[in-house]
Amino acid sequence: MFPSANRCGFIGLVLLALILAVGGCAGKRGAAAKSNPAQHASEPAGPHSYRPTPYQPEQPRGAAPSRQMESLSNTWFPRGRPISPRWTYVVIHHSATPSGSGRAFDAHHRAKGWDELGYHFVIGNGTQTPDGHIEVGPRWDKQKHGAHCKTPDNYYNDHGIGICLVGDFTSTRPTRRQLASLYRLTRFLTQSCRIPPDRVTTHCGVTRKTQCPGNFPIQPLRKALSAPAQASSFQ
Ligand SMILES: [Zn+2]
Numbered sequence: 001m002f003p004s005a006n007r008c009g010f011i012g013l014v015l016l017a018l019i020l021a022v023g024g025c026a027g028k029r030g031a032a033a034k035s036n037p038a039q040h041a042s043e044p045a046g047p048h049s050y051r052p053t054p055y056q057p058e059q060p061r062g063a064a065p066s067r068q069m070e071s072l073s074n075t076w077f078p079r080g081r082p083i084s085p086r087w088t089y090v091v092i093h094h095s096a097t098p099s100g101s102g103r104a105f106d107a108h109h110r111a112k113g114w115d116e117l118g119y120h121f122v123i124g125n126g127t128q129t130p131d132g133h134i135e136v137g138p139r140w141d142k143q144k145h146g147a148h149c150k151t152p153d154n155y156y157n158d159h160g161i162g163i164c165l166v167g168d169f170t171s172t173r174p175t176r177r178q179l180a181s182l183y184r185l186t187r188f189l190t191q192s193c194r195i196p197p198d199r200v201t202t203h204c205g206v207t208r209k210t211q212c213p214g215n216f217p218i219q220p221l222r223k224a225l226s227a228p229a230q231a232s233s234f235q
C-alpha cells in the first residue's frame with residue numbers, strides 16, 4: 001500500500017509517539033510506580049493509582065446506564081471491572097491533618113504495614129491536591145475491601161466505601177469545594193451501588209470510638225442525597 005519512504009516515515013512517527021507516551025507515563029507516576037511495581041501489573045497502560053476526576057469509561061461495562069445515571073455529569077466507574085455488589089455503606093472520614101493527599105496517605109498507610117491506601121477515595125483541600133479534587137484509590141479500581149473502619153466483624157471494611165476528606169474537622173470545616181465534590185461522588189455511589197442515603201455514614205457514626213470526621217455535617221448530606229438531583233444542593 002505505502003511507498004517504502006512513506007512507510008518508514010509512518011513507522012518512525014509511530015515509534016516516536018510510543019516513546020513519548022511511555023516517557024510521559026513514567027514521569028507522571030514517578031515514585032509511586034517504583035515503590036510498588038507489581039501494583040499495576042494487571043492493569044492497562046496509563047495513570048491509574050490516583051487518577052483525576054471526572055473519569056468517563058471508554059467502553060461502558062455491564063448493563064446500559066439508566067436515564068438517571070446518564071444525567072450525572074461525572075462518573076467514577078472502576079477500571080477494568082464492573083462495580084461489585086458488595087457495597088452497602090459509604091463511610092466518611094477526615095484525615096485529621098491540615099494537609100494531605102491520597103498519595104501521601106498511601107505512603108503513611110504502607111509505613112504502618114498496610115497493603116496500600118485504606119480509603120477508596122480522597123478529596124483534597126487545596127494543600128497537596130487542588131481544593132475539591134477527588135483521587136480514586138487503587139482499592140476502588142480493584143473493588144477491594146477497605147481498611148478504614150475497623151469493627152469486630154470487619155463489616156464496614158468489607159462492605160463500606162471509604163471516603164476521606166483532607167482536613168481536621170474537629171477545628172475547621174470542610175471547604176465548599178470539598179462538600180460539592182463529596183455530594184457529587186456520594187450521589188454517584190449511592191445510585192450506582194443502590195445504597196440508601198441513611199447508609200451514608202461517618203466513621204464515628206459506626207464505631208462511636210473516634211472523633212472522625214469531627215463536626216462533619218452528615219444530616220444535610222443525607223437530606224441532599226434524598227432529594228431529586230436537579231432540586232438538591234449541598235454546601
Ligand atoms: Zn476515620
